[in-house]
Amino acid sequence: MKRLIVTMVLLCVAMSIALFFGFGWEALSGIAIIVVSVQWFFDILANIVNHPIEKGISNWYINDAKKRLNSMPNLKVIGITGSYGKTSMKYYLKTLLQNKYNVLMTPGNFNTPLGVTITVRRDLKPTHEIFLCEMGARHVGDIKEVCDIAHPDMGIITSIGPQHLETFFTMENIQKTKFELADALPTGGLLFLNGDNEYIQDKATEYSEKIFYYSEKDGKGYRAKDLSVSQMGTEFTVVTPDGEEERFTMKLIGAHNVINVVGAIGVAHSLGMSLKELKVPVRRIQPVEHRMEMKPHGDVTIIDDAYNSNPVGSKAAVETLKMFDGIRILITPGMVELGDKEEEYNYKFGTYAADCCDYILLVGAKHTKPIYDGVLSKDFPQEKLFVFDKLEEALNQAYRIKGQGQKYILLENDLPDNY
Secondary structure (H helix, E strand, C coil): CHHHHHHHHHHHHHHHHHHHHHHCHHHHHHHHHHHHHCHHHHHHHHHHHHHHHHHHHHHHHHHHHHHHHHCCCCCEEEEEECCCCHHHHHHHHHHHHCCCCCEEECCCCCCCHHHHHHHHHHHCCCCCCEEEEECCCCCCCHHHHHHHHHCCCEEEECCCCCCCHHHHCCHHHHHHHHCHHHHHCCCCCCEEEECCCHHHHHHHCCCCCCEEECCCCCCCEEEEEEEEEECCEEEEEEECCCCCEEEEEECCCCHHHHHHHHHHHHHHHHCCCCHHHHHHHHHHCCCCCCCCEEEEECCEEEEEECCCCCHHHHHHHHHHHHCCCCEEEEEECCCCCCHHHHHHHHHHHHHHHHHHCCEEEEECCCCCHHHHHHHHCCCCCHHHEEEECCHHHHHHHHHHCCCCCCEEEEEECCCCCCC
């Protein structure tokens, strides 16, 4: 921004001087008006002028990050990608691995080439043993670009689904992009795959070196069984590929969280941690911010699942809400970035919500119309279905709802007001 502002000022000064020499002092006020009125042009021109400079600077930083990573040959880089679940996997895995290893992870959503570059240059120390590198994508080739910087030794693909279809256009493009991580692994590099996901299963046939992890499905790999879910958390047994078993307890609610934790356990186990020594770290796993995060407030409990809802996660969220004993309220603006499937997925979400909720509060009449129709198709009581323009209005209504027992309010997704 500093470079951009300097370039814009220089362009303005250059134009002012040229006009001054052309028209003299008498036209000074007119020159000022002209310069101000074409300021938008200077914004565009400054970006064009600075583009080669900015690209060169970015490349310098990226190359420096590569050098730092190359200087640590014993560092194990674990790439993590997926349409959803990758951030949760990253946090869960760090909680498990940091009991034995010195772990660095990309913070927040630093999952782009420059985000990874900043993390490496700012935070990577010679003492780090494992680098958990989250990799995000909106276009084909994005994962490969991050892999060319980080050169992962291991990879985890948490999910493939209809996320960002507005930029990917097809599910085939999403599959191809997520598996760019698998293509980047060296010979012998472990690839962990969510075996519950059909898109992953279909693409995985092209790869020989892979380890699946499952929730309650049968299959060769790491899997969970005997799930027990309550408002206090989740219990389950993990079975390894060799048949070893161990019972785990975690604070996370909902069976859908089990799949990522089983994957994290599988990765940690493959890195030399026994199932028994993972029992305590699993109990320490905390919900990731805005991802099924429980926030008790007296007789009201907010279940914050406001981060970037998707078809699989939204269904799992309302099914988790259903298990609570009390008044179950859903507040949602629906899902976006699903391309031409958006209306269909939102309609289906409405049908799931109708089966799981006592009250449904929609935010944004136009965008939530498919959800509204889906809810009513299940004979949901219309007097318990509301539509509001703003989130604050929906929250106020939710707090006004009266009834017996604890009130649970699920916030599913968070969209800007323009939706």
